[in-house]
Amino acid sequence: MMATTACFIIVSRNDIPIYEAEVGSAAKREDAAQLHQFILHAALDIVQDLAWTTSAMFLKAIDRFNDLVVSVYVTAGHTRLMLLHDSRNDDGIKSFFQEVHELYIKTLLNPIYLPGSRITSSHFDTKVRALARKYL
Amino acid sequence: MEPDVSIETSSMIRIAVVPIGTVPPNLLREYHSMLLRHQTIPLSAISSFYTEHQKSPFAHQPWDSGSLRFKFVLGGSPPSPWEDFQSNRKILAVIGICHCPSSPNLDSVVHRFNATSRTYASSLASRCFAFCPGDLQLEDGAKKAENLVLFPPADNQTQEFHLQTMMQDMAATLLMEFEKAVLKAESTGTILKTPLDSQASLSSEEVIKAKKRRLARAQKTIGDYCLLAGSPVDANAHYSTALELARLTGDFFWYAGALEGSVCALLMDRMGQKDSVLEEEVRYRYNSVLMHYRKSFIQDNAQRVSPLSFELEATLKLARFLCRRELAKEVVELLTNAADGAKSLIDASDRLVIYVEIARLYGTLGYQRKAAFFSRQVAQLYLQQENRFAAISAMQVLAMTTKAYRVQSRASISKCSPSNDIGSSHADGGKVPHQSVVSLFESQWSTLQMVVLREILLSAVRAGDPLAAWSAAARLLRSYYPLITPAGQNGLASALANSAERLPSGTRCADPALPFTRLYFFPLHPSQMDIVKRNPAREDWWAGSAPSGPFIYTPFSKGDTKDSSKQDLIWVVGEPVQVLVELANPCGFDLRVDSIYLSVHSENFDAFPVSVDLPPNSSKVITLSGIPTSVGPLTIPGCIVHCFGVITEHLFRDVDNLLLGAAQGLVLSDPFRCCGSAKLRNVSVPNISVAPPLPLLVLHVVGGDGAIILYEGEIRDVWISLANAGTVPVEQAHVSLSGKNQDSIISIAYEALQTALPLKPGAEVTIPVTLKAWKLGSVDADATSGKIPSGSTGRHLKDANSPTLLIHYAGSLANSGDLTTNLFAVPPPGRRLVVPLHVCVLQGLSFVKARLLSMEIPAHVGENLPKPVYMENGSAKDVVGSESKIERLVKIDPFRGSWGLLFLELELSNPTDVMFEISVSVQLENSRNENSADQEAAEYGYPRTRIDRDYSARVLIPLEHFKLPILDGSFFMKDFQSDGSSDCKNFSFSEKNIKAELNACIKNLISRIKVRWQSGRNSSGELDIKDAIQAALQTLVMDVLLPDPLTFGFRLVRNPSGHASKVDLPVESNIQVHSSASKGSVWAHDMTPLEVLVRNNTKEIIKMSLSLTCRDVAGENCVEGSKATVLWAGVLSGITMEIAPLQEARHSFSLYFLVPGDYTLVAAAVIDDANDILRARARSDSPDDPIFCLGSPYLVRVIGTV
DSSP, X not given: OOOSXXXXXXXXXXXXXXXXXXXXXXXXXXXXXXXXXXXXXXXXXXXXXXXXXXXXXXXXXXXXXXXXXXXXXXXXXXXXXXEEXXXXXXXXHHHHHHHHHHHHHHHHHOTTSOTTSOOOOHHHHHHHHHHHHHHO | OOTTOOGXXXXXXXXXXXXXXXOOHHHHHHHHHHHHTTSEEEXXXXXXXXXXXXXXXXXXXXXXXXXXXXXXXXXXXXOOTTTTTOGGGSEEEEEEEEEGGGOOOHHHXXXXXXXXXXXXXXXXXXXXXXXXXXXXHHHHHTTSOTTEEEEOSOOHHHHHHHHHHHHHHHHHXXXXXXXXXXXXXXXXXXXXXXXXXXXXXXXXXXXXXXXXXXXXXXXXXXHHHHHHTTOHHHHHHHHHHHHHHHHHHTOHHHHHHHHHHHHHHHHHHHTTOOOHHHHHHHHHHHHHHHXXXXXXXXXXXXXXXXXXXXXXXXXXXXXXXXXXXXXHHXXXXXXXXXXXXXXXXXXXXXXXXXXXXXXXXXXXXXXXXXXXXXXXXXXHHHHHTOSHHHHHHHHHHXXXXXXXXXXXXXXXXXXXXXXXXXXXXXXXSSOOOHHHHHHHXXXXXXXXXXXXXXXXXXXXXXXXXXXXXXXXXXXXXXXXGGGSOHHXXXXXXXXXXXXXXXXXXXXXXXXXXXXXXXXXXXXXXXXXXXXXXXXXXXXXXXXXXOOSSSOSSOTTTTTTOOOOSOOEEEEETTOOEEXXXXXXXXXXXXXXXEEEEXXXXXXXXXXXXXXXXXXXXXXXXXXXXXXXXXXXXXXXXXXXXXXTTEEEEEEHHXXXXXXXXXXXXXXXXXXXXXXXXXXXXXXXXXXXXXXXXXXXXXXXXXXXXXXXXXXXTXXXXXXXEEEEOSXXXXXXXXXXXXXXXXXXXXXXOHHHHHHHOSBOTTOEXXXXXXXXXXXXXXXXXXXXXXXXXXXXXXXXXXXXXXXXXXXXEEOOSSOOSXXXXXXXXXXXXXXXXXXXXXXXXXOOSEXXXXXXXXXXXXXXXXXXXXXXXXXXXXXTHHHHOSOHHHHHHOOBOTTTOSEEEEEEEEEEEOOXXXXXXXXXXEEOOTTSOGGXXXXXXXXXXXXXXXXXXXXXXXXXXXXXXXXXXXXXXXXXXXXHHHTTTOOOOOXXXXXXXXXXXXXXXXXXXXXXXXXXXXXXXXXXXXXXXXXHHHHHHHHHHHHHHSXXXXXXXXXXXXXXXXXXXXXXXXXXXXXXXXXXXXXTOEESSSEEXXXXXXXXXXXXXXXXXXXXXXXXXXXXXXXXXXXOOXXXXXXXXXXXXXXXXXXXXXXXXXXXXXXXXXXXXXXXXXXXXXOXXXXXXXXXXXXXXXXXXXXXXXXXXXXXXX
């Protein structure tokens, strides 16, 4: 079952979004996509405090606005994988985050990739979308 | 819903503040702020105004520590349907504010005020404060209505005090009114209703309940008044009763209300002291409040009215109470719930209020992004209202979000945080640690940023604020042009233009739009204007102070590679300066920059504006110029641009940061690269200071400033004209040289320059400089071997090789008198003019080869040996030429006995397209040879040799004889001194030494030979052939300089026994073609006695075996053989002789010539036991070889008839 609305975003430790993807099955609307980003951006404030209260990387649903829930996964390097979704499927989201984390680490290992800069690899994008279909 | 609610709100007395008559807005604001200072009136201060009319219901009023609190509502507010539920919602008092000068008629003021206060039914007290009354008004104001209070004009403090008194009076009045209200509420059973109460009629069972319920509500209301009266203990007592009753009757809504009141009473009682126990209590009670509000939700009237807003309000109150960083999680949870609840609110304005409050609370918590998110929600709600005031509010709210989204207007940045310029330090230094580069571009949420800016633009347009619209459009276009379609870019451009139309011309905006500007090149001083610090203590005042440029030599050829971090640059008052700036328009429309000029904040610079048109996606380098106007430091942070109708400042630093980010891949795009401009350049603005006027020398070469084209070795005078273009006379000037080929400048007329000083402004002086073209090296010969070097490579080489004139000059040492020179209080600096002489050297005559030619002309046999002096009429003249001067040079080698001539033959070719004439001169020296001591130093010229273009020619240079008189070991001195006893010598080694010893002699010789050339009328020079000659001489140097070990001479023996007369006669009668008689002629058929003289030129005894021969013209030996034509007497061969050092030996013999004609006598000897010197001289390798000495031939002319 795929979530009707989901927006995935990776935020670098400098609070710059380095990867964005609308992975929901709902029809894409521009203003909705903007709202998603606004919600995720605002949720950073909460993550910022919450990340230090637990040793777990997966922070579960930390914020919500209307029907949209924000789940966050914080890597050791304080890169945040943030997912905005309307479904309640914690296990799937957790698996999704873990696999994307792995992908992200592979990207980091690329010597040409400057940590903190935008991830432009189309391979990464394909993989993330495939994972989203699989888990969300 | 009400904005700005907190738990304490329940204890605040709401007072409407309404303007009466016309009050200018700014004054109204001022009066309001005066009132705000009296929000809290201590009970102790009002006791003097308070009279207890009856027994006060507030039994436990804390007169010494309590206070009344006011909440001023500017403009008042309509009555709320929930007034009965919460008494603090009532407007309990009205304050009118009147500005007397604008409302002269006090009667009408009183009238109007009364009318206004009547609209507030709940009001218990009213006052009209009239400020700034005139004298007349003061007079009759006193007898007006008692609620009109006049504030006579006075100083601030007095007025403040007056107002305080009035407020205390009002507080006392209110307190007394509260007492009345409470007493009334206790006695009469007023029906207290809320919109929530069912409109339906009550059932019988309900009637009984309603009575109790009414009682509960009355108790709650009394509790409210107690709170307002500042008596928490009383309030608490009433609330407890109310709670009990409400619980019993199931009146959850009022229960919750009473509970809220009790919490407020609790806090009031604690007087602001918070501890964890209190916090826990508040949290517990409020959770109960929330629960009961939720319980009071009645389904059947949910469409019309709902307690939800009270629940949300209570949530916000709790959140505000808990709002601390440590409790962030809890507060966030509350606020999230509130936000969730906002969805279900019926009234849009309620939702607006709750979003506003949520945003504010998040802001207090330090969650700026959350705050921004809800602020934007607020703005969106405003924008849905589609009216101008809502749009203004939306715009203002959005403006607050810009900081969190990092799209703030520069105006607000500079206002609130001047230290926010993170990039300032980075732009200067080239290297920035990666981390800080990233931090420069923190939060590049471009999607959000664009949305926010677009919303600001939209709201600003709706609100009719053209400047805000312009600013938003500018930020949007400048920062996000790569993400905007060309159509969108055009839309923004027209938005900018439309906004500008509504703005007065000359409006400034803090946010730059287009174009992007960056410093392209900051010209340091042109080398003509270098400024040098002056050291007045020294004669050479420029010494010790580094030149202002980074390069000692040619700063102009490589001026763009400046990597030095910060340079000091001095500009001069009144002298125009230029800065190159690159502009880029990365958008898809034509950009017209109405004017652009350098921005200088120090106000000592006149910048000249220029206007530029930039086509789509293009960049352009323009020159911006200006004139410094006064002495002092000067900074150029950027450019002022007038574009799209608004004036903006474009800082270089911003673009530098942007480019830095682009280089790291952190920014969307580099505007310059996408316009096809070159890659990132790091040009920094130097520290500029402006100096007082200085003299300015301008130089030009008379006859054109083009390159001076010279052939190799050409000598030419060049005239250099120096003019003072400054406004100050030149008092000191000094010329020096630098660069390559300095020795090519033979002379500079320093005196001409010195005598022209001081050089007044506008004056000019011309000084001659003599140049001698240098020899082309192998490298630049390739480049310039073409006829005329016109290509760029040729030019470059020419510049690199040319010498440079450095002219240091300065004005007067003393200050010019006025005090403008305080910065340079010591001496005004001097200047340096660097003039590269553009000398272009063309290949001239080229030297092919040189060789040494030797020639011998046999001597005539006479009675005497040839004299060591040179002769007037040597027979060699035919060979050399007919000029007597040349003859004089040719002399007979005293020891060799015959003419030995040495010529240096130079082969020259002329690859140029002009004709050259060569003349050779030799400078003679009398000290050269002891045998020619009587020679005078003189110069001898030889006839000119002409070499046409593309031809070669040979030039003969006669060399004197340089032979040394003695062949001895001194020549091999070093060799023999080191190991004199040793016989075994390494010859090659000693030869090396010979060469070394001889080098000096050769150099001396060479230096006296000058080969001059002339081409055309005004081109002449000298050929540098020293190396060539040296090379030519090197191999034959021994032959040139060293005498043979033995010299042989023949002579006729006068008066030999019995033949004297015979011999004499023919000798006397011998008539030559030339006038002077030759005594050496011999008659045929006569016995001729001859003598051979052998001279030992060494310092050793030489043993040898001598032989003599005679040859005829054909070279046949005519002494021996069958056809001998000469008979002889005496010994002719195998004569063994031994000659003492430097002595001569003779051997006599006689010849009888049978046939007249020319004969040649030759002597030869084989030296026995030759020593090393001889072997070295003979270049003999093996010690066993016989050393053979051949004398020079002697000519014998035999006359007579056949």
